[in-house]
Amino acid sequence: MSKMIFVNLPVADLKASMAFYTALGFTNNPQFTDDTAACMVCSETIHVMLLTHDKWRSFTDRPIPPATASEVMLAFTCDSREAVDAVTQTAGENGGTADVNPVQDLGFMYSRAIADLDGHVWEFFWMDPAAVPA
Known part of the structure; x- marks a missing residue:
């Protein structure tokens, strides 16, 4: 499994x-x-x-971080640069915050980060492994 x-x-x-x-x-x-x-x-x-x-x-006594904190950033692959832009735009249009971190464009990798309604940060990225510098 x-x-x-x-x-x-x-x-x-x-x-x-x-x-x-x-x-x-x-x-x-x-x-x-x-x-x-x-x-x-x-x-x-x-x-x-x-x-x-x-x-x-009910699962933990640890405090819930405020929406302005970053306890973790979850990275998620996309099929293209355009898909990264589209999901970032959709997040912003639906109450999230687009580009909570600077956009990264390394040529072989492109990423943008969003925060959801509670400040949880997701990084959406596209990468071409064949183009990664040696």
């Missing part, structure tokens, strides 16, 4: 966060969704669990 990853994120507004991730192309798995959590599917092996603050606190 392939390894799977479930990224768990605390969110202030579950319905708004579900709408945001749906706009980015994620789909909802109702089997793992209720009033306290939503499973948003990115691929067969990558899922994002959106958890209300109360649900989050």
Whole structure:
């Protein structure tokens, strides 16, 4: 069986966060969704669990970082530079913040970062491994 990853994120507004991730192309798995959590599917092996603050606190006593903090940056591949630009634009148009970090264009790799409604940072990037300098 392939390894799977479930990224768990605390969110202030579950319905708004579900709408945001749906706009980015994620789909909802109702089997793992209720009033306290939503499973948003990115691929067969990558899922994002959106958890209300109360649900989050049932897993850990560690504090939820403020939306202005960066506890982690999740990097996600795209098929092209244009796809990177499109997902960044979509995030900005749906309540997220586009380009929370400087755009990186190294020629062989191009990336832009967004923050979701709760400040969780995602970096979308395209890379041509054949063009990586030796």
